Amino acid sequence: MRIFSGIQSSGTLHIGNYFGMIKKMVDSQDEGELFTFIASYHALTTVKDKEVLEKNIFDAAVNFLALGMDPEKSTFWVQSDVKEVLELYWILSNHTSMGLLERAHSYKDKVAKGIMANHGLFSYPVLMAADILLYDANVVPVGKDQIQHIEMTRDIANSFNNHYKTEAFILPEARVDEVVATVPGTDGAKMSKSYGNTIDMFASKKTLKKQVMSIVTDSKELDEVKDYTTCNIYKLCELFMNEEELKELQQRYATPGEGYGHFKLTLLDKINEHFEPFIKRREELLNNPKEVKEILAFGANKARKIASAKMEIIRDIVGL
Ligand code: ADP
Ligand code: TRP
Numbered sequence: 513m514r515i516f517s518g519i520q521s522s523g524t525l526h527i528g529n530y531f532g533m534i535k536k537m538v539d540s541q542d543e544g545e546l547f548t549f550i551a552s553y554h555a556l557t558t559v560k561d562k563e564v565l566e567k568n569i570f571d572a573a574v575n576f577l578a579l580g581m582d583p584e585k586s587t588f589w590v591q592s593d594v595k596e597v598l599e600l601y602w603i604l605s606n607h608t609s610m611g612l613l614e615r616a617h618s619y620k621d622k623v624a625k626g627i628m629a630n631h632g633l634f635s636y637p638v639l640m641a642a643d644i645l646l647y648d649a650n651v652v653p654v655g656k657d658q659i660q661h662i663e664m665t666r667d668i669a670n671s672f673n674n675h676y677k678t679e680a681f682i683l684p685e686a687r688v689d690e691v692v693a694t695v696p697g698t699d700g701a702k703m704s705k706s707y708g709n710t711i712d713m714f715a716s717k718k719t720l721k722k723q724v725m726s727i728v729t730d731s732k733e734l735d736e737v738k739d740y741t742t743c744n745i746y747k748l749c750e751l752f753m754n755e756e757e758l759k760e761l762q763q764r765y766a767t768p769g770e771g772y773g774h775f776k777l778t779l780l781d782k783i784n785e786h787f788e789p790f791i792k793r794r795e796e797l798l799n800n801p802k803e804v805k806e807i808l809a810f811g812a813n814k815a816r817k818i819a820s821a822k823m824e825i826i827r828d829i830v831g832l
Contacts, residue, residue: 513544516649516684518551518591518640521568522558525575526710527783528695528703531751532655536689538580540653546586547647548576549815553591553598554640557622557633573804575713578794583807591643593812596819601635601642603830607672608638617660625706641665645681646819652684656693657702662686676829695751698727700744711748713787714794724780729772738772740765745775752782 537548550572559565581588623629644665652662669681694702697709711723727744740746740762
């Protein structure tokens with residue numbers, strides 16, 4: 513089974529990205545053949561500054577590696593290091609109806625947020641389909657917001673397969689884990705770098721504390737009983753705590769005497785504790801860009817072999 517996913521290198525990674533995607537990928541390294549890439553071409557839809565894009569790609573690579581991505585076990589590369597994907601993107605464009613793309617929520621949301629409505633943004637799902645189909649992916653672990661893109665990939669693959677009477681493309685399945693389907697941000701809405709409500713993964717201690725302290729709650733006082741079921745702090749604690757710890761926390765909500773500030777500090781400790789083991793490796797990689805480049809080149813070579821073999825088959829099917 514091929515497990516496949518990518519992440520856009522469009523900014524600082526937050527714990528929504530971590531639980532929604534990165535952790536799932538790292539954890540599934542022993543479950544099947546893992547393919548993970550940094551979606552640098554996709555990032556061009558939002559990042560149009562050379563230095564920023566370069567830094568984002570490097571940071572994303574460092575974070576993935578520090579968090580446990582094993583480049584020997586898995587295939588880990590930067591999308592733009594394997595150009596075959598652009599050729600497939602063009603071929604698939606000719607099997608993608610305008611109507612399909614016009615229905616994409618993600619496009620509409622991004623335009624509503626002020627991202628320029630250009631062709632790159634509009635055809636983003638076709639490039640995503642090319643990523644997935646080029647590598648014969650079976651399962652694609654993503655957050656809830658990406659499910660429609662996987663459905664579109666299936667539609668595009670189906671229309672190509674039907675047209676050429678072939679089974680060249682495998683239809684992928686999205687894998688969404690309900691608990692972490694949508695990690696809430698500090699304001700309770702979906703955590704997203706474009707909403708400014710993130711808790712970042714490797715922020716400085718000071719920034720992290722500021723982010724956690726800014727979590728929005730109701731205004732119950734210390735001596736009041738609090739409702740954990742509607743509390744943003746509790747929802748975030750669910751990601752970091754086991755059942756026993758959660759039971760204990762529920763008890764604290766039910767017992768007057770503590771305020772939300774106390775619960776926030778508990779969450780802060782859990783976040784620090786969770787990411788602590790990865791900090792040393794991350795520092796090493798940050799200080800050794802050459803090693804990171806070598807790892808990515810090794811991954812691109814592995815990916816390119818598969819991509820070029822697949823493109824030979826596809827070119828033959830279409831008559832190129
Ligand atoms: P952002 O919304 O911050 O721009 P991206 O769209 O780049 O994040 O998402 C990268 C990956 O992380 C995707 O697989 C996405 O589904 C996942 N992801 C992002 N935000 C969240 C969230 N709040 N909860 C769960 N998964 C998320
Ligand atoms: N669109 C995804 C995101 O915003 C990134 C991505 C690009 C991707 N190509 C992919 C994810 C292929 C899974 C499979 O995070």
